[in-house]
Amino acid sequence: MAAAERVFSGEFDDIASDDEGDPQTPDSTSQxxxxxxxxxxxxxxxxxxxxxxxxxxxxxxxxxxxxxxAACLDPYANVFFSKERTETLLEPALKSIxxxxxxxxxxxxxxxxxxxxxxxxxxxxxxxxxxxxxxxxFQLYEKLTSGKFACxxxxxxxxxxxxxxxxxxxxxxxxxVSHLERHIQxxxxxxxxxxxxxxxDPVREPSPEKGGSPDGKESKALFHCPTxxxxxxxxxxxxxxxEFGSQLRIAKPTGVPPAKKRKTSAxxxxxxxxxxxxxDSSDSDGGYxxxxxxxxxQAAPKGTGYSGAAHEDRSGEIAAEKSQFLKDxxxxxxxxxxxxxxxxxxxxxxxxxxxxxxxxAHLRRRSSxxxxxxxxxxxxxxxxxxxxxxxxxxxxxxxxxxxxLASMLAMPQMRAVKAVPGPDDDTVEVTYEGAxxxxxxxxxxxxxxxxALKGLSSTSAPEASDPDSDELDxxxxxxxxxxxxxxxxxxxxxADASDRILDARTEIDRLLVATKGRAxxxxxxxxxxxxxxxxxxxxxxxxxxxxxTTMKVYEEWAQRVRFRYCDLHDPGDxxxxxxxxxxxxxxxxxxxxxxxxxxxxxxxxxTSLPAAWGSTIFIRVDDARVDRIKAMIxxxxxxxxxxxxxxxxxxxxxxxxxxxxLVKSMTTNGGKYRYNPNLYxxxxxxxxxxxxxxxxxxxxxxxxxxxxxxxxxSLIFCDEPYLNEPGWANQAGAYSANVRRMVLVDAMANNxxxxxxxxxxxxxxxxxxxxxxxxxxxxxxxxxDDGKATNRDxxxxxxxxxxxxxxxxxxxxxxxxxxxxxxxDELDPVAPSVxxxxxxxxxxxxxxxxAKKTKAKSGAKGTRSSSRLKAKK
Numbered sequence: 001m002a003a004a005e006r007v008f009s010g011e012f013d014d015i016a017s018d019d020e021g022d023p024q025t026p027d028s029t030s031q032x033x034x035x036x037x038x039x040x041x042x043x044x045x046x047x048x049x050x051x052x053x054x055x056x057x058x059x060x061x062x063x064x065x066x067x068x069x070a071a072c073l074d075p076y077a078n079v080f081f082s083k084e085r086t087e088t089l090l091e092p093a094l095k096s097i098x099x100x101x102x103x104x105x106x107x108x109x110x111x112x113x114x115x116x117x118x119x120x121x122x123x124x125x126x127x128x129x130x131x132x133x134x135x136x137x138f139q140l141y142e143k144l145t146s147g148k149f150a151c152x153x154x155x156x157x158x159x160x161x162x163x164x165x166x167x168x169x170x171x172x173x174x175x176x177v178s179h180l181e182r183h184i185q186x187x188x189x190x191x192x193x194x195x196x197x198x199x200x201d202p203v204r205e206p207s208p209e210k211g212g213s214p215d216g217k218e219s220k221a222l223f224h225c226p227t228x229x230x231x232x233x234x235x236x237x238x239x240x241x242x243e244f245g246s247q248l249r250i251a252k253p254t255g256v257p258p259a260k261k262r263k264t265s266a267x268x269x270x271x272x273x274x275x276x277x278x279x280d281s282s283d284s285d286g287g288y289x290x291x292x293x294x295x296x297x298q299a300a301p302k303g304t305g306y307s308g309a310a311h312e313d314r315s316g317e318i319a320a321e322k323s324q325f326l327k328d329x330x331x332x333x334x335x336x337x338x339x340x341x342x343x344x345x346x347x348x349x350x351x352x353x354x355x356x357x358x359x360x361a362h363l364r365r366r367s368s369x370x371x372x373x374x375x376x377x378x379x380x381x382x383x384x385x386x387x388x389x390x391x392x393x394x395x396x397x398x399x400x401x402x403x404x405l406a407s408m409l410a411m412p413q414m415r416a417v418k419a420v421p422g423p424d425d426d427t428v429e430v431t432y433e434g435a436x437x438x439x440x441x442x443x444x445x446x447x448x449x450x451x452a453l454k455g456l457s458s459t460s461a462p463e464a465s466d467p468d469s470d471e472l473d474x475x476x477x478x479x480x481x482x483x484x485x486x487x488x489x490x491x492x493x494x495a496d497a498s499d500r501i502l503d504a505r506t507e508i509d510r511l512l513v514a515t516k517g518r519a520x521x522x523x524x525x526x527x528x529x530x531x532x533x534x535x536x537x538x539x540x541x542x543x544x545x546x547x548x549t550t551m552k553v554y555e556e557w558a559q560r561v562r563f564r565y566c567d568l569h570d571p572g573d574x575x576x577x578x579x580x581x582x583x584x585x586x587x588x589x590x591x592x593x594x595x596x597x598x599x600x601x602x603x604x605x606x607t608s609l610p611a612a613w614g615s616t617i618f619i620r621v622d623d624a625r626v627d628r629i630k631a632m633i634x635x636x637x638x639x640x641x642x643x644x645x646x647x648x649x650x651x652x653x654x655x656x657x658x659x660x661x662l663v664k665s666m667t668t669n670g671g672k673y674r675y676n677p678n679l680y681x682x683x684x685x686x687x688x689x690x691x692x693x694x695x696x697x698x699x700x701x702x703x704x705x706x707x708x709x710x711x712x713x714s715l716i717f718c719d720e721p722y723l724n725e726p727g728w729a730n731q732a733g734a735y736s737a738n739v740r741r742m743v744l745v746d747a748m749a750n751n752x753x754x755x756x757x758x759x760x761x762x763x764x765x766x767x768x769x770x771x772x773x774x775x776x777x778x779x780x781x782x783x784x785d786d787g788k789a790t791n792r793d794x795x796x797x798x799x800x801x802x803x804x805x806x807x808x809x810x811x812x813x814x815x816x817x818x819x820x821x822x823x824x825d826e827l828d829p830v831a832p833s834v835x836x837x838x839x840x841x842x843x844x845x846x847x848x849x850x851a852k853k854t855k856a857k858s859g860a861k862g863t864r865s866s867s868r869l870k871a872k873k
Contacts, residue, residue, distance in 0.1 A: 085433070088429060090430075093427055094120060094123060095122070099162070099164035100116075104170065104182070116169060118163050118164050119167040119169055123238065126365075127414070145163040145167070148160060149197070151190065151193070153191045159195065166198070173239055173338060176239075184198060184222065225351065226351050226354060226359070229359050234358060236341065240369055329387060335388075335394070342399065346401075355405070365414075370396070379604060380603070393504060406515065410516070411437055412434045417432065446502060450502065451599075452498045455603065558612070568628055579622075580758075583649060597657040601704060602626060610710070615637060618634075620758050630650070632647050632762065632763075635747065640737075640739040641743055641747070642743075643748065643767075644751075645751045657703065664685065672792045673792055675743070687711055690708065738788070744817060748774075752827070790812055
């Protein structure tokens with residue numbers, strides 16, 4: 001058994017065989033060295049390389065040990081797979097080959113033919129090879145396109161066999177199956193026996209008979225031998241790749257360099273993508289623009305708090321959704337048709353138990369559509385595209401139940417990322433890079449499915465009787481009851497879909513333990529993302545840690561704690577009735593009900609919240625009432641809000657998501673600070689998504705809470721907040737300096753001194769891990785400060801606050817910075833405070849001149865911004 005494993009993995013490829021026709025050791029001139037990183041593909045001009053004997057003797061014995069047992073449950077056990085791997089291969093340039101074939105199912109068109117393209121050997125063998133795959137693929141293609149084969153009864157008759165018999169690419173898969181059935185079994189005119197034209201052996205069972213597949217729709221003739229299995233799956237998976245479209249094809253470079261595009265921020269890309277925009281748009285700037293200034297300025301995207309049309313034209317979006325629906329229908333149907341020919345243990349055919357090596361090679365190389373669908377980790381989108389995802393999990397159910405196939409789901413996939421012309425016109429150089437395995441991508445969906453089930457159970461409550469129901473006439477009551485039943489059916493369907501996702505994960509892991517061992521599975525699970533339910537050990541960094549190490553520790557911690565359930569009752573209320581929430585009154589007066597929309601939203605948030613060194617969004621959801629939520633957004637890097645902790649209370653009303661959530665800002669320094677034209681001191685958040693500003697608003701059933709949070713993070717907490725209000729551009733430097741002082745006093749120092757519920761641990765850990773970076777940030781901000789007192793509301797709502805509490809040698813910024821540094825020292829006493837390197841000394845002469853220079857720079861910056869805005873106008 002061990003020897004067979006080593007032979008199958010290609011370990012002895014460099015040893016000459018005693019039999020020149022041994023199919024496992026093709027001539028070195030045709031196959032090349034199989035060592036990792038040095039693999040060449042065969043070109044279409046190499047057909048004469050292998051001898052005729054190489055096409056014979058290709059038996060299942062290659063996969064059996066001396067005792068006749070299956071050689072190995074995992075044929076790729078000795079092959080190294082890595083996401084970090086890169087391979088560059090020389091592949092034959094694709095050439096179109098055509099042939100004339102009889103029209104399938106053409107009883108009414110007897111004698112008529114159609115022109116079809118034939119799958120070339122280059123296409124058949126394309127992909128990043130492992131072990132001895134290329135040898136098997138080459139042999140099977142050569143065998144099935146050899147032209148003639150002799151009757152196995154030695155009667156002297158020869159059967160004709162053409163490439164189009166097995167490799168014709170017909171318009172759809174049923175037509176291909178019908179065409180294959182016509183050629184797969186032949187009757188010898190001399191000895192009258194039936195012969196399989198794939199394996200060239202006699203057919204010893206009546207054929208064709210129905211019942212070859214679990215649903216009884218496929219002919220047994222197509223399950224006769226592993227050779228047929230290899231051919232069918234190779235052609236079928238090629239059809240699936242083509243159906244999935246251009247994202248699976250690699251275009252050759254044209255030699256014309258792409259037009260340069262303006263750099264787009266990550267947050268802008270995310271927001272733009274969420275709103276259906278093109279994140280590669282050449283005239284996008286950070287993914288958003290400010291429509292209020294007119295002229296050349298871009299229109300504000302959906303959900304911002306700026307002026308614009310209240311009702312945008314969604315005809316393009318609706319047309320795209322319809323097109324996607326029709327495409328999903330076609331693809332789901334194709335997956336269902338091909339799935340019947342996957343090896344299935346329950347069916348019990350020889351081809352199901354001893355899978356042909358070319359079938360394994362194609363399933364490993366050409367299952368990128370599985371990863372493409374799983375990479376879309378939005379449970380809501382999966383629900384909206386239920387048909388294609390139902391077909392996907394039907395597919396995974398078959399694959400995950402087979403010991404040999406299940407192991408492939410844990411292999412990182414080699415995806416083609418670049419193709420350039422080869423050294424001659426007949427070749428192309430293709431670069432493959434490792435990508436996450438389907439099992440790894442599935443884990444994100446598993447996390448969301450788990451959260452969806454929890455969300456459904458958390459919103460469950462005894463149905464309250466409607467006091468107005470008695471006043472309804474019988475017809476209205478009947479319609480109301482029908483609506484409730486429909487909603488109940490949708491919830492049950494969502495729960496069943498989530499359960500199915502969890503079952504697929506369990507089955508895959510069970511078979512991985514059987515084939516690869518418990519140690520392998522444990523290592524794999526450790527590397528997968530997961531939802532942490534309890535507080536883990538606090539992240540630690542050494543005093544000598546590099547900036548890169550600190551960033552990595554911070555981001556790993558943020559990933560773990562960004563989303564959690566907790567008890568949001570007021571900690572000071574022993575009765576556990578009152579909630580520590582701005583919308584406590586709404587919560588008390590409304591009974592929590594089951595909401596499928598809320599469950600889906602929470603499922604998305606578990607894995608989609610931004611968690612990065614530059615900015616993170618933390619969410620806490622009440623474990624009993626999931627309609628009450630608290631959020632904390634860390635001010636984005638490079639903005640006046642950098643590293644500040646901004647809290648928001650969120651309540652999802654009864655008719656969510658047909659109506660928008662209620663959102664209130666809680667970081668206002670007791671109702672004194674207005675941080676932004678769109679963040680008021682009374683907590684009002686100004687966004688058209690929330691219905692608090694004119695412009696494109698909440699789209700029922702489409703808009704999401706994640707959109708709201710990202711809008712606040714990227715559009716309100718921006719690097720030039722004064723642009724959010726027309727007419728303030730000429731005070732850019734002063735406005736930003738005032739915001740920085742407010743952030744320093746309240747969003748940083750106040751929150752660190754008295755961490756807000758329920759983010760006490762997150763606030764302290766954030767400042768502890770970023771202590772060094774924040775000290776450097778204070779130095780930068782000091783250089784940009786104008787030395788003025790903090791104005792609570794820069795828009796004239798409250799009078800200027802001139803009482804700074806600072807001595808004549810210290811500015812208000814200096815006082816606030818010194819206080820924050822002392823708080824950081826208490827958190828991180830090991831790191832010495834550089835205080836005061838930015839605090840002016842008693843002899844304030846140089847500081848005064850420095851302040852003047854800083855002020856001059858601020859004025860210059862304001863002038864430049866003003867000019868830019870005027871240009872827009």
